[in-house]
Amino acid sequence: xxxxxxxxxxxxxxxxxxxxxxxxxETAGVGGPGLIQDQLLLEKLAHFNRERIPERIVHARGAGAxxxxxxxxxxxxxxxxxxxxxxxxxxEVFLRFSTVAGNLGAADAVRDPRGFALKFYTEExxxxxxxxxxxxxxxxDAIKFPDFIHTQKRDPYTGSQxxxxxxxxxxxxxxxxxxxxxxxxxRGIPASYRHMDGFGSHTFxxxxxxxxxxxxxxxxxxxxxIKNLTAxxxxxxxxxxxxxxxxxxxxxxxxxxxxxxxxxxxxxxxxDAATYRFNPFDLTKVWPHEDYxxxxxxxxxxxxxxxxxxxxxxxxxxxxxxxxxxxGPSPDKMLQGxxxxxxxxxxxxxxxxxxxxxxxxxxxxxxxxYGRDGVMYDGRHxxxxxxxxxxxxxxxxxxxxxxxxxxxxxxxxxxxxxxxAEDDDFVQAGNLYRLMSEGEKQRLVDNLAGNIAGxxxxxxxxxxxxxxxxxxDDFGKRLEAAVxxxxx
Numbered sequence: 001x002x003x004x005x006x007x008x009x010x011x012x013x014x015x016x017x018x019x020x021x022x023x024x025x026e027t028a029g030v031g032g033p034g035l036i037q038d039q040l041l042l043e044k045l046a047h048f049n050r051e052r053i054p055e056r057i058v059h060a061r062g063a064g065a066x067x068x069x070x071x072x073x074x075x076x077x078x079x080x081x082x083x084x085x086x087x088x089x090x091x092e093v094f095l096r097f098s099t100v101a102g103n104l105g106a107a108d109a110v111r112d113p114r115g116f117a118l119k120f121y122t123e124e125x126x127x128x129x130x131x132x133x134x135x136x137x138x139x140x141d142a143i144k145f146p147d148f149i150h151t152q153k154r155d156p157y158t159g160s161q162x163x164x165x166x167x168x169x170x171x172x173x174x175x176x177x178x179x180x181x182x183x184x185x186x187r188g189i190p191a192s193y194r195h196m197d198g199f200g201s202h203t204f205x206x207x208x209x210x211x212x213x214x215x216x217x218x219x220x221x222x223x224x225x226i227k228n229l230t231a232x233x234x235x236x237x238x239x240x241x242x243x244x245x246x247x248x249x250x251x252x253x254x255x256x257x258x259x260x261x262x263x264x265x266x267x268x269x270x271x272d273a274a275t276y277r278f279n280p281f282d283l284t285k286v287w288p289h290e291d292y293x294x295x296x297x298x299x300x301x302x303x304x305x306x307x308x309x310x311x312x313x314x315x316x317x318x319x320x321x322x323x324x325x326x327x328g329p330s331p332d333k334m335l336q337g338x339x340x341x342x343x344x345x346x347x348x349x350x351x352x353x354x355x356x357x358x359x360x361x362x363x364x365x366x367x368x369x370y371g372r373d374g375v376m377y378d379g380r381h382x383x384x385x386x387x388x389x390x391x392x393x394x395x396x397x398x399x400x401x402x403x404x405x406x407x408x409x410x411x412x413x414x415x416x417x418x419x420x421a422e423d424d425d426f427v428q429a430g431n432l433y434r435l436m437s438e439g440e441k442q443r444l445v446d447n448l449a450g451n452i453a454g455x456x457x458x459x460x461x462x463x464x465x466x467x468x469x470x471x472x473d474d475f476g477k478r479l480e481a482a483v484x485x486x487x488x
Contacts, residue, residue: 013039013040013043014043014047019040022040025038025040025041026038026041051310053314053315053349053350054348054349055103055104055349056098056345056349057149057345058100058101058149059098059099059100059115059117060098060102060103060104060106061098061099061102061103061104061105061106061108062096062097062098062099062115062313062314063096063097063098063193063245063246063249063250063313064094064095064096064097064306064312064313064316065094065095065249065250065253065302065303065304065305065306066092066093066094066095066302066303066304066305066306067092067093067094067095067258067300067301067302067303067304068090068091068092068093068300068301068303069083069090069091069092069093069120069263069298069299069300070088070089070090070091070298070299070300070301071083071084071085071086071087071088071089071090071297071298072087072263072296072297072298072299073087073295073296073297073298074087074297075206075265075295075297076208076209077208078206078208078212078214078216078265078267079206079207079208079214079326079327080207080208080209080325080326081122081124081127081206081324081325081326081327082122082123082124082324082325082326083120083122083123083124083127083324084297084298084326091120091121091122091364092120092121092363092364093118093119093120093121093300094118094119094121094312094316094359095116095117095118095119095300095302096115096117096313096316096318097114097115097116097117097193097245097249098114098115098117099112099113099114099115100112100113100114100115100132100152101149101152101153101161105242106242107238107239107242107244108238108242108243108244108245108246109189109229109233109234109237109238109241109242109244109245110189110234110238111183111184111188111189111231111234111447112183112188113132113133113134113137113179113183114132114133114190114193114196115130115131115132115133116131116132116133116198116199116220117129117130117131117316117318118130118131118198118300118318119316119318119322119360120324121362121363121364121365122324122364122365123364123365124324124325124365125322125324125362125365125367126322126324126360126361126362126365127322127323127324127327128318128319128320128321128322129200129218129320130318130319130320130338130342131198131199131200131201131202131218132198132199132201133187133190133196133197133198133199134179134182134183134187134199134201135199135201135217135219135286136178136179136182136201136283136284136285136286136428137179137201137283137284137334138170138173138175138176138179138180138284139173139175139176139283139284139334140175140282140283140284140333140334140417141333141334141337141417142333142334142336142337142338142341143337144173145334145337145341147169148169148173150165151165151166151168151169151170152166163451163452163454163455163456164455164456164457164460166451167451167452167455167460167461167463167464168455168460170464170467171460171463171464171466171467172463174425174426174467174470175284175425176284176467177425177426177429177467177468177470177471178284178285178425178426178428178429178432178471179284180429180448181429181432181433181444181468181471182432184444184447184448184451185432185436185440185443185444185447186228186440186443186444187226187228188228188447189228189229189230189231189233189234190227190228190229190245191227191228191229192227192244192245192248192249193245193248193249193259194222194224194248194249194252194259195222195224195225195226195227195228196222196226197219197220197221197222197226197261198218198219198220198222198261199217199218199219199220200216200217200218200219201217201283202217202283202320202330202332202334202335202338203215203216203217203280203281203330203332203335204216204217204218204327204328204329204330204335205327205328205329205330205403205404205406206267206326206327207326207327207328207403207404208326211404212270213270213404214267214268214269214270215267215268215269215270215272215273215280215281215330216265216266216267216268217265217266217287217292218263218264218265219263219264219265219266219294220261220262220263220264220300221261221262221263221264222259222260222261223259223260223261223262224259224260230443231447231450249302250305253302253303253304253305254305258301258302258303259301259302260299260300260301260302261299261300262296262298262299263296263297263298263299263300264294264295264296264297265294265295265297266287266289266292266293266294266295267292267295268280268287268292275420276291276420277291277420277421277422278420278421278422278423278428279417279418279419279420279423280330281330281331281332281333281335281417282332282417282423283332283334283335284425284428285423285428286428306359311357311358311359312358312359313359315350315354315357315359315360316359316360317342317343317346317350317354317355317357317360318342318346319339319342319343319346320335320338320339320342321339321340321342321343323402323403324402325400325402326402326403327402327403328402328403328404329403330406331406333417351374351375351376352374352375352376353374353375353376353377353378355367356376356377356378356380368395369395370385370386370387370388370394370395372386425467425470426467426470426471427471429468429471429472430470430471430472430475433471433472433474433475434472441475441478445475445478445479445482446482448468448479448482449479449482449483449485449486450486452464452465452479452483453483453486453487458487461483461487465479465480465483
């Protein structure tokens with residue numbers, strides 16, 4: 001990225017003309033009305049009015065940094081991706097952290113999942129891995145995503161986030177129970193972006209040189225150690241320093257304390273998927289480590305701050321559809337929806353040529369497409385032909401897909417995901433609860449009760465409690481007692 005040197009020479013207009021006076025606008029005489037011929041005044045005000053682009057509907061509040069991914073383990077038996085082809089190989093990356101529900105001006109220290117969006121600038125093109133700091137999510141089908149997010153945002157009548165909306169949806173959608181248990185547990189409010197894990201969350205496909213298919217899940221384990229905030233600590237910090245997480249990340253890198261994560265992958269042979277005890281493509285489920293132990297294969301380090309937050313963090317775009325040879329999607333219904341939604345959001349929000357911006361364009365490869373024109377097009381293709389096939393030496397298809405096809409059968413329709421032997425909406429939430437210490441359980445119950453107690457209707461509160469009772473009877477009993485105590 002070329003950074004313009006603005007430390008020398010005279011101030012100019014955007015067209016490069018020298019500015020004579022940047023303190024006083026032109027008027028018709030001393031004290032008279034302003035003049036429309038004042039090019040600098042009009043340029044500055046017009047630019048100022050357009051300084052902001054629409055914020056992200058979700059993940060609006062974020063921070064980012066550049067860094068390096070280094071291969072530390074051999075995964076060539078599972079994938080032919082070149083950036084993973086040899087131990088010691090390094091790839092430049094950009095990582096954007098974020099909260100999910102808050103708007104651009106919200107505080108960092110809140111109870112909310114954290115986005116973990118990673119862009120690998122590989123020699124085969126950019127690979128975007130768009131995950132969270134939790135291994136699961138609230139819902140399993142993208143068709144429910146707009147409804148879910150509407151419950152987390154401002155109510156159309158009150159203009160505020162409403163506990164009724166949140167718990168009405170969660171209570172009526174039992175599949176949320178696992179993620180809600182994560183969210184209201186000790187890891188629900190990370191102390192900083194550096195002190196939390198990251199996950200690809202979805203299941204993805206890896207394919208090796210022989211065409212063998214594997215299903216995988218990514219884990220990024222923080223080398224700084226897990227640190228979290230209690231609800232009281234977070235409330236105080238959010239009031240004192242709304243930018244706490246962004247500030248912590250930036251200042252750590254400035255000090256040379258580069259945060260890092262150990263990168264692991266769970267690998268499932270494709271033949272295992274049909275008979276695995278959980279649906280391996282259900283985003284509300286994890287693969288227990290005793291079934292598929294994580295394999296360490298990389299180290300992620302962040303070591304360079306952005307020079308300009310707007311250009312490099314706000315205008316950074318990520319799409320789960322940005323794959324490279326040897327990596328592809330799975331039948332995960334949430335992932336399938338995101339393959340469209342993320343790219344479409346950025347075409348609307350930043351523009352059709354968002355991928356031409358320095359933070360988004362390939363760095364170790366060259367983009368060679370026939371896309372042309374549109375807002376902010378920079379003319380980089382010159383007079384080259386804009387169609388394919390052509391006989392003028394333009395880029396042509398390779399004939400080799402990035403990933404292997406997935407076998408399908410049956411008729412089209414609005415199908416529920418297939419059910420596996422141990423699939424239900426509560427078993428893994430109950431397992432998570434039973435793994436907790438007594439102190440962790442009590443804090444989880446207190447956090448949930450404090451939130452559920454804010455709903456206006458008893459039936460909404462009771463329905464929410466029943467979902468946790470189905471996960472674990474003790475969980476439900478303790479939560480019911482705590483909510484009743486708070487509601488009187």
